[in-house]
Amino acid sequence: MNISGTAAITGMAELKPEIDAGGRSSLGLLSEVAGRAIKDAGLKKSDIDGLLLTPPAEDSCFMWPAQVAEYLKMSPSYLNMVELGGASACAAVTRAALAVTAGLCRHCLCLSGGIWDSQVFNSREGKMAVMSRAEINYELPYGPMGFNSGYALIANRHMYEYGTTPEQMAKIAVDQRQNALANPDALFNKQAISIDDVLNSPLIVDPIHLLEIVRPCSGAAAVIISRSEEAIDMPNVPVYLLGMGEACTHNSIIYSDNITLSPVKFSAARAFAMAGLKPADMDLLSLYDCYPITVIITLEDAGFCKKGEGGGFVQSHDLTYRGDLPLNTHGGQLSFGQPSYAGGMSHVSEAVRQLRGEAETRQIENNRLAFVNGNGGVMSTQSSLILGRERNDRR
Amino acid sequence: MTEDNGKKWFKKGRTVLKVQYCPVCEKYIFFPRELCPYCLEVKPEWKETVGRGKIYSYTAVRRSSLPEFEDRVPYTYAMVELHEGIRIPTNIVDCPVNKVRIGMPVELAWIEESKDIIPVFRPATP
Numbered sequence: 001m002n003i004s005g006t007a008a009i010t011g012m013a014e015l016k017p018e019i020d021a022g023g024r025s026s027l028g029l030l031s032e033v034a035g036r037a038i039k040d041a042g043l044k045k046s047d048i049d050g051l052l053l054t055p056p057a058e059d060s061c062f063m064w065p066a067q068v069a070e071y072l073k074m075s076p077s078y079l080n081m082v083e084l085g086g087a088s089a090c091a092a093v094t095r096a097a098l099a100v101t102a103g104l105c106r107h108c109l110c111l112s113g114g115i116w117d118s119q120v121f122n123s124r125e126g127k128m129a130v131m132s133r134a135e136i137n138y139e140l141p142y143g144p145m146g147f148n149s150g151y152a153l154i155a156n157r158h159m160y161e162y163g164t165t166p167e168q169m170a171k172i173a174v175d176q177r178q179n180a181l182a183n184p185d186a187l188f189n190k191q192a193i194s195i196d197d198v199l200n201s202p203l204i205v206d207p208i209h210l211l212e213i214v215r216p217c218s219g220a221a222a223v224i225i226s227r228s229e230e231a232i233d234m235p236n237v238p239v240y241l242l243g244m245g246e247a248c249t250h251n252s253i254i255y256s257d258n259i260t261l262s263p264v265k266f267s268a269a270r271a272f273a274m275a276g277l278k279p280a281d282m283d284l285l286s287l288y289d290c291y292p293i294t295v296i297i298t299l300e301d302a303g304f305c306k307k308g309e310g311g312g313f314v315q316s317h318d319l320t321y322r323g324d325l326p327l328n329t330h331g332g333q334l335s336f337g338q339p340s341y342a343g344g345m346s347h348v349s350e351a352v353r354q355l356r357g358e359a360e361t362r363q364i365e366n367n368r369l370a371f372v373n374g375n376g377g378v379m380s381t382q383s384s385l386i387l388g389r390e391r392n393d394r395r
Numbered sequence: 396m397t398e399d400n401g402k403k404w405f406k407k408g409r410t411v412l413k414v415q416y417c418p419v420c421e422k423y424i425f426f427p428r429e430l431c432p433y434c435l436e437v438k439p440e441w442k443e444t445v446g447r448g449k450i451y452s453y454t455a456v457r458r459s460s461l462p463e464f465e466d467r468v469p470y471t472y473a474m475v476e477l478h479e480g481i482r483i484p485t486n487i488v489d490c491p492v493n494k495v496r497i498g499m500p501v502e503l504a505w506i507e508e509s510k511d512i513i514p515v516f517r518p519a520t521p
Contacts (some may be wrong), residue, residue, distance in 0.1 A: 056516060122460045134426040139484045141513050143464035145456050149472050152454035160452075160497040205472075206455040206492070240514055253425075254474060254484050 004274050005391040007097035008231035008238035011041025011224030015113070016185040017337035019319045022216035026056045026114030027071045029220040034072055034111055037222035042235040043107060048224070050099050050108025051076040052227060054088035054341035057114035057218075068111065085376025086111070086288055087246070089345035090219070090383035094244040096225035106226065112377050113220025113342030121216060133254050133361040145205050148213060150253045150378030152205040155293040159207065161308065164296065166207055168311035170198035172292035172327075173334050175319035180331025182321060182362035187217060187337030212334070214290045219339025221349050228391055237356040242369075243277065244388030245270025251379035261301065264373060267382035268302035271371075275386040279303045282386075283366040284354050285325065286347035288375035289332040298373050301384045303383065321362040329354060329362050344374045351387050412446050412503055412514050414481060415439035423481040444502035447519060448477040455492035463509060471495050475516050490515040 013036035015029060038045055053068055055061050078099050082092045096108035120126040125348040127146055128136055135144075144150070158164045177193045180186035192267045193211060201210040231238035247263035247270070250256040279302060287298045296310035303352055305313035317325035330336050330350035333343045351370035353359045368390065374383040416426040417431035417439050424431060424439050431437045453473035459465050471487040473495070487495050488504055501516035 082444060125459065127461070137483075138426050141508050141511065142463055142484055142486045142515075143456060143459055143467070143470060144472050144484070149454050149456060153452040153472075156454060157452040158499065202457070203455075204458050206457070208454075293460060377446060 002274060003097065003101050003244075004242050004276070005240050006101040006228055007225050007226050007242045009093070009223050009352050009387070010107070010226040010231045010236055011037045011043065011239060012222070012352045013037035013040055014185070014221040014342075014346065014350050015219050015338045015339075016368065017187050017217045017219035019187070019215075019217050020317045021115045023217070025114065026059050027068065028218045029113055029115065029218065030068060030111050031072055033113065033222045034109060035219040037224055039110065040236065041107070041224045041226075043224070045074065048074060048107050048109045049076050050078040050105030052092040052096055052097060052108060052110045053081045054092060054112040054344070055081060055083050057340035058117050059114070059237065076105065078144070082211060082219055084374070084381040084383060086290065086341070086344045087374035087376035087383040088341050088383040089348055090372060090374030090385050090395075091381075092347070092384060093223060093225060093241065093348060094235030096245065100225055100227045101266065108225045110225065110345075111220070111221060111222050112345040114218045114340045116218045116340060119208060122283050129327060131249055137163035138174065139252065139254065143351075147378060148205045148208060151293055152208050153253060154259050154297065154379060155207050155291070158293060158296065162292045162311065164311035166199055167195055168315050169207070169212060169292040169296065170195045170209070171314055172211075172289070172295050172319065173198050175323070176289065176328050176332040177335045178320045179329045179362060180335030183330050183336065186331040187215060188337050189331065195269040197339070208291060212292050212344040214338040214343065216332045217337040217339050219337065219342050221339075221342040221345035223345070223348060223352065237351050239355045240388050240391050241385065242388045243271035243273075243384070245274065245384045246382060248381045250390045252379055253335075253380070256348065259379075260297065261307070263382045264298050264384065267384040268371075268373070271384040271386050272303070275388075277369065278388060279371070280372060282369050282371045283326070283369040284329065284351060284364060286351045286370055287328060287329040288344060288347060288373055289334055290338070290375070291326055292334075294375055294379070295327070297379060298375065302373065321359070323365050326364045329359065331354055341362070347372050348385070355389050357385055362393065409437040410505070412444045414444055414477070414479070414483075416442040423479050425481045425483055445478045448475045448501055448516070450474070450487065450495065450497055450501060451476040451482055451501045452497060453487060453495050475501055475517070486515040487517065488515050493521070
């Protein structure tokens with residue numbers, strides 16, 4: 001059974017990321033964004049019978065779907081929490097598509113986000129909360145810097161194997177900042193940056209500079225998934241789920257057989273096969289970008305360029321919304337901010353805006369098809385999506 | 396499972412580095428597990444390594460928010476591929492961070508860290 005095109009994104013909302021949450025709670029943010037998404041879809045809260053969550057950043061995860069349903073006074077017939085790290089948002093969309101296609105629910109709300117607390121984030125407890133027992137026992141004694149050092153290991157090895165340069169990695173942050181300048185909701189949208197600015201910003205973990213690291217913040221995003229038959233009668237341009245694929249080869253990067261090759265190779269291949277499409281068909285790339293090396297590896301492993309040529313590929317393309325290869329037109333998380341698990345959802349919501357034609361000053365001209373990738377851990381869990389404006393867009 | 400039930404694979408006074416090995420699958424295993432992850436059947440044995448390897452990848456940590464590492468920056472966090480073919484996380488010592496290279500031959504050393512003696516690596520003596 002091929003579920004390509006059986007479900008569509010029919011509602012979407014996203015809060016502007018904030019460094020200071022101003023005393024608000026994760027549940028408060030989720031309730032606000034849920035209300036907006038339901039309104040966007042032209043639905044009533046009572047129409048929502050599916051509820052998928054990504055984990056909260058600070059609250060207890062225990063019974064989280066029920067905690068949220070209770071706070072929102074909802075009684076869903078299908079509910080769950082998806083925990084694949086940064087890939088959770090894309091993975092929630094996939095699970096919602098399966099659920100509405102199978103008839104377990106009619107309109108499934110995927111909710112993501114929460115409050116970021118710098119004190120928790122920087123504490124030993126905060127660090128240990130995102131580590132496996134193996135990481136705590138065998139990595140922590142050596143002083144790794146969480147995700148920063150994991151991606152640094154990948155970047156250094158990629159430079160060694162393929163000759164990727166610091167300038168090529170910096171260019172991703174530079175182009176994405178250009179995109180953020182056209183996004184009023186981006187956290188960093190005031191000032192353009194140059195490659196020199198990036199390379200002159202402090203080295204945190206070699207070869208990663210400060211301007212190449214996402215800024216954690218507070219925020220939330222939501223999408224509603226409905227069956228395609230219903231979507232055509234709903235107010236928005238339906239954004240069909242044409243391809244979905246997942247993969248995981250490791251949790252900690254230490255245990256990846258080849259740290260410069262990610263499971264995107266498998267998740268993207270599965271998504272393209274389901275959709276009957278290929279990388280060259282895509283008009284927009286919306287790729288998880290906790291660091292520039294993440295984007296380079298994703299481009300290579302999803303098949304947009306040959307393995308090892310990702311650095312040269314980004315150098316030879318204009319990644320802005322005006323360019324020949326629009327990539328992370330919202331600014332990417334590097335400039336938009338990383339509102340916890342909603343950072344992963346930001347790649348979905350931007351693709352929805354672009355495909356609907358609602359991206360305002362940063363609207364791309366050709367907007368039929370988008371490739372979205374969610375990435376969790378250190379290139380660990382991958383969830384790839386192909387979104388399209390046409391239900392049967394096979395080329 | 397081990398040797399401190401897998402919680403610490405290193406003990407004070409240790410001079411040899413042991414890792415798990417499945418005699419049936421003929422594979423080394425890291426991190427330690429109760430059962431071999433390849434066959435999910437055999438209890439792994441502990442085998443001595445020669446204590447040599449080469450750097451697979453590394454990074455210089457220049458800012459650390461871990462209190463016990465704050466005054467140690469910059470230091471090298473690395474993946475070392477042991478002679479036996481398995482990779483482990485470690486630090487590279489006795490070598491300035493800007494002299495560390497991928498492929499560099501390294502040998503076992505031991506340092507004290509949070510009341511434990513833990514295995515680290517230094518540039519190999521020829």
